[in-house]
Amino acid sequence: MxxxxxxxxxxxxxxxxxxxxxxxxxxxxxxxxxxxxxxxxxxxxxxxxxxxxxxxxxxxxxxxxxxxxxxxxxxxxxxxxxxxxxxxxxxxxxxxxxxxxxxxxxxxxxxxxxxxxxxxxxxxxxAELEAQQSAAGPRLVGRTPVIKHLASMAQRISQVETDVLLFGETGAGKDLVARAIHERSARSAHPFVAINCGAVPESTIESELFGHEKGAFTGAVERRIGKFEYAQGGTVFLDEIESMPLALQVKLLRVLQERMVERLGSNTPVELNIRVIAATKIDLKAASETGEFREDLYYRLNVVTLPIPPLRERLEDIPLLFQHFAAVAASRSGMEAPPLDAGSVSALLAHDWPGNARELRNLAERYVLLGVTCDYRLDRLMEGSDSESGELPLPRQVELFEKQLISQALVRHQGRINEVCEQLGVPRKTLYDKLRKHDLKPDNFRQHDRESQP
Ligand SMILES: Nc1ncnc2c1ncn2[C@@H]1O[C@H](COP(=O)(O)OP(=O)(O)OP(=O)(O)O)[C@@H](O)[C@H]1O
Ligand SMILES: [Mg+2]
CATH class of the missing domain: 3.40.50.2300 (Response regulator)
Known part of the structure; x- marks a missing residue:
């Protein structure tokens, strides 16, 4: 003005x-x-x-x-x-x-x-942090259309009785979404029981899940309640469902269909009142086609699937999430969150984030705690963590620089192609080729009028 x-x-x-x-x-x-x-x-x-x-x-x-x-x-x-x-x-x-x-x-x-x-x-x-503290359960930070959509889907699902399959890369937020659904549901006063199917030894996973009676097998000296029964009234989170042994998948399917569980060594079924949320990092449909995952279980789980997009598909959220993680880390250690300059933001945008939000959170925590040792130069902190550490070959550097410039132009013009072409001085065809090459989607930069749905 x-x-x-x-x-x-x-x-x-x-x-x-x-x-x-x-x-x-x-x-x-x-x-x-x-x-x-x-x-x-x-x-x-x-x-x-x-x-x-x-x-x-x-x-x-x-x-x-x-x-x-x-x-x-x-x-x-x-x-x-x-x-x-x-x-x-x-x-x-x-x-x-x-x-x-x-x-x-x-x-x-x-x-x-x-x-x-x-x-x-x-x-x-x-405001986000305050809302986070007041809202029931964790909040999905982000304002890209994809994350708002995810948040509103999670909200809706929390209000209905259905099993859910979460599909996303490592660190993308599967755990967080599962907990958010539970916390917002009518089940929130009951347990949220998480079990990592990939981490429990095959020999004990069955009794972990279903429990056993005393003497059911050698070593079963006491009766034991399984995770499903323990979660009565609440939610069971089956993480890394893809690594559940095939033999157990049959039993899981029965539990999901009949809502009953039998402890090992017992013939008395126990009725279950639980919601099951499963999470996977792999394409279960493809796995079911090759026989690595039971097809019937896949179809049973696939009633409601929530894909969680990787961080590189929601660039606009990266600086916001970074600041969120930095603020949390800072307040935990009673410090002020250091500011983020434009150069650091570019460095964040240029990175691929294979470890998604978890990788970003780790970096933000390092930035808060160790930033002073490198003059708050985020690029230096990132080098240390980069798997491609050391000097990158020239073509890769050029590529990253190009991606960064295009991302910045997209952010600046909110995904409007004509304006981006004009700013960068390239024809549309060239820009489209480059968008494809760098896996950038203009839609992710658009500000939609429609805010998140109720
Ligand atoms: N949208 C988000 N807003 C706030 N925090 C997030 C968001 N997404 C992820 N996080 C945080 O990032 C970290 C990693 O997320 P989470 O543990 O949910 O990933 P995951 O998909 O379960 O990963 P893995 O497959 O490795 O188990 C957590 O600390 C989580 O709270
Ligand atoms: Mg997880």
Whole structure:
């Protein structure tokens, strides 16, 4: 917003900013600017000091009341040091001394917008964290359409009685989604019992799941309640279901269909009141076609499948999640979360994240605890963790750099192809080829009008 009673200043300032790619809004008096300001205003206010009606200093005071994070730049007369000092003391973010150059103006606006972006981001994050603490159960952080959709699906599923299959790469959030469904459901007062089918030895998994009677087999000295029975009223989470032995898959299928369980060595079935959530990292359909997974069990599990997209398909969430993890890590150790500069954000976007959110969380924790040892240069911390550590070969570096530039342009233009082509100076065909090569989807950068569904 450019506020000045003199038309020629509004026009020159406006033109300079427009040429630099901004969208100036001119106002000839302070009140009008105030009337047009909303809470989520993402820009900078530049105001002259001497104006009829409400002057620049009064405007500044009013703005400080409304939103102390707004970057306000006051235009002071040449050599008017005392006014400039007073403006800064009153909380102006910066001042421009007349006459100022176009470059000075653009630089102030650029920094102001960056500051504002960070304040809004922090505000959003704080609200997220508060919501996280108040909401029942964990919250899925993210604002890309895919993650909002996932959150709303999880919410709906939590309210109905159905078994669920979660499908996603390592660290993508399967555990988190399973817990979120349980916590929001009517079962939340009952146990959430997680069992990692890949980690329990084949010889004991059956008794782990179903329990056994005393003397059912050698070594069964006591009766034991299995996980299914233990979860009565609640939820059983079968993690890495793909590694469940085939023989046991038959028994699991029966449990899912009949909602009954028999302890080993017993003939008395126990009725079960549980929800089963299974998770897999592999394509179970393909596995069932090759006979590695029972087809009937696959179809039984596949009634409701929730795919959890990998992090590289929701680039926009990466900085947000990073800040979320950093804030959590910082508050746990009683520290301030260090800020994230633009270079670090680019480094985050350029990475592939094979370990998904878990890898990002680990990095964020290292950044909070060890960032000071490397001047908060995120790229240096990442090098250490990179499996391709050391100097990357030139073609790979060039590739990453290209991906980073395209991602930034997509973020900036919210996935609008024409504008991205224009900014990068490439024809559409070239851009599409590169999007495919880097596995970037413009849709993931679009801001959808429709917020998450109820
Ligand atoms: N959208 C998200 N918002 C907040 N935290 C998340 C999100 N997704 C994942 N996390 C966090 O990232 C970490 C890894 O997620 P989680 O353990 O759920 O992954 P997973 O899919 O179960 O991985 P694995 O297959 O290796 O078991 C957890 O600390 C989880 O809380
Ligand atoms: Mg897990």
């Amino acid at each position: 450019v506020i000045d009673d003199e038309a020629h200043l509004r026009i020159t300032v406006g033109q300079t900013l427009e040429l630099a790619g901004y969208q100036p809004q001119p106002f000839d008096n302070a009140q009008q600017a105030l009337d047009n300001l909303d809470r989520d205003f993402s820009g900078v206010l530049i105001s002259d000091i001497r104006m009829p009606g409400m002057d620049g200093m009064a405007l500044l005071r009013e703005l400080r009341q409304r939103d102390p994070d707004l970057p306000v730049v006051l235009i002071t007369g040449h050599g008017d040091i005392s006014t400039a000092v007073e403006a800064m003391r009153e909380g102006a973010w910066d001042f421009l001394e007349k006459p100022f150059s176009g470059d000075q103006l653009v630089e102030v606006v650029r920094r102001g917008i960056e500051k504002r972006r960070l304040s809004l981001e922090n505000r959003y994050l704080k």
